[in-house]
Amino acid sequence: MFVDLTPFDETILGTHTPDPLRFAFPPKKHAHAATHQMPLPLEQGIAGVTTQLLSPPVQSGPRCLYIHVPFCRVRCTYCHFFQHAASRTLIDSYFAALLKELGMKAAMPWTQAQPFEAVYVGGGTPTALSAAQLQQLGQEIRRQFWLTPDCEITLEGRINGFDDNAFEHSLAGGFNRFSFGVQSFNTQVRRAAKRLDDGDTVRERIHALSARQEATIVVDLLYGLPYQTAEIFAQDVADYLQTGANGIDLYQLVVAPNTPMLRMVEQGKMPPPATTAEKASLFAQGVSLMDQHDCRRLSVNHWARDQREQSRYNRLAKHGADILPLGCGAGGSIDGVGIMQHRDLATYLDAMQTNTMPIARVVAAVEHRRVYDAIKAGLDMGVLHADTLPPWQGMSVFQYLSPLFAVWQQHGLVTLCENKLQLTLAGQFWSVTLAQACIHVLQSL
Structure with missing residues (x-):
């Protein structure tokens, strides 16, 4: 047939x-x-997820943790995921609630049945946490969850504000992989995207962290940003190579409607982002540059310069591994059942205060x-x-x-x-x- x-x-x-x-x-x-997934009635969905977590898994398979930190100092002009502006008072309240959720879910039979192969702390901007909180978060992950001996524990974030003290506390907490959303090393491109540091500062900081050889350092670059010509993008890749970082993602810019970038374009405050045809040319250029420097390709948009970078969380997630979500705005799935936690911070904090599952949406497993x-x-x-x-x-x-x-x-x-x-x-x-x-x-x- x-x-x-x-x-x-x-x-x-x-x-x-x-x-x-x-x-x-x-x-x-x-x-x-x-x-296409069918949303379940919320009470039914929460009851089903709770039942799953209170029982050992039906079948074994790879599993990951995803922990969400929903704060950013500023909103990037292309971003439609922005949730909450960083505030020390809000972050401290959230961190206490997050630790409570970690303890609640770590104690459940489903969680205890098998080790986790990868942990990803994403956002938002997880590096908005204080140095002490980063160390405590890593230690609590390692203390409360059963992890494989070689578990990849990634902290996502920005270079801005991530000083040596924060790095050292993160290492002490057990983080062994750091993914930095650089997007571009060009200062004009960065300013248009509302990235805080100039290109030289970011490049030098990535180089300094990579030179320490204490963890895997990965850089995310976007292609298709306003002002980002082919020459600038080629220099972005060259700058990455110069930093000595272990891996790189080259992601196509996809701008959702109603983002600040599109409004600024309409107002004549910046040139439009690249067309699809222009982004295709930049992609081809990036692939060629990676080939020229003998970078090992891990996927259609991810490369490694050495064996240290494995991109384990991304690989497992794309192969359908179970992902246990923790935190405000976190998403995951257990045995194909999709779970989205509350994006509203007040609602999430209230759920943690009342010891209830902070789940906003559940979708049925797809046949x-x-x-x-x-x-x-x-x-x-x-x-x-x-x-x-x-x-x-x-x-x-x-x-x-x-x-x-x-x-x-x-x-x-x-x-x-x-x-x-x-x-x-x-x-x-x-x-x-x-x-x-x-x-x-x-x-x-």
């Missing part, structure tokens, strides 16, 4: 063009491919989710192997989708072998779109 492509348009099939890298699909709207997870993970790695895809309704998913793959090959997006789909450079740029197209085709049935 093969898929009938008749109902699908160019948003799924792509467009036949001499330049598929730049024009194969309409512009990307989301950073990640997603499945065939392991198929969708395997598709997303494979395309994120740039190659999809037929034998890594679980059966779907008693058939081979790879064979069923082969007519779609054949069209993509004609459009220059993939190279199709008997049991393997390899993304071309164009396909790598459109990897999220390709994954979303596969999921849409399967779910439409």
Whole structure:
């Protein structure tokens, strides 16, 4: 049985063009491919999640912790995740509540049944915590949760305000990986994005932290920001290489509606961000520069310079690992059931004060989710192997989708072998779109 492509348009099939890298699909709207999930009535959903956590897991598998710190000193102009401005009083109140949630969930049978392979403290800006709080958070994670001996414990944040004292306290707490959202080393580009430090300060600080060789240091760069020409982006990559950091993410700028950046563009206060075609050119440039410097590719947008960087949390999350969420605004999933915690700080604090689950939304597990997870993970790695895809309704998913793959090959997006789909450079740029197209085709049935 093969898929009938008749109902699908160019948003799924792509467009036949001499330049598929730049024009194969309409512009990307989301950073990640997603499945259509059905929200559960909240009381029912909370009861179900509570039952899961009060019981050992039905089946074993990789698992991670995600801890959210919802504070930022300023809102970046492209950001639509901003929750709360950093305030010491608010942060202290939140930190006490977060520690209470850690203790509550760490004691549950589901949590105690298996070790966690990766922990990610994200935000927001987790480095908004004080040095003492960073150390205490790391120590509490290690004390209360069963972690694998080589567990990757990541602290995300900004260079701004993250001095040697904060770094040393974080190391003392057990953090062994640091991911810094640099976005660009160019001062003009940074100012337009409302990043606080100039490029020289950030570059020198990343270099100093990397030179200490005490933890994995990773840099996030965006491509497509206002003022970011091809020459500036090439210098951004060169600056990363100069810092000696262990790994780098190159992420396409996707600006959501109603962000400060778009309002400033409309008001004539800054040039618009790059078009999709321009971002495709920057992506190709970034891939070429990484190849020239023999960086080891971990996914379509992540590279490592040495064996220290493994990007374990990102890899496990994209392969469908269970993720236990903790904190205001945290999201995760247990056995496919999606969990989103309260984004409103007052509501979260009230839940912790009353010893109730701080859950705002629960979505049902998707049928065939392991198929969708395997598709997303494979395309994120740039190659999809037929034998890594679980059966779907008693058939081979790879064979069923082969007519779609054949069209993509004609459009220059993939190279199709008997049991393997390899993304071309164009396909790598459109990897999220390709994954979303596969999921849409399967779910439409």
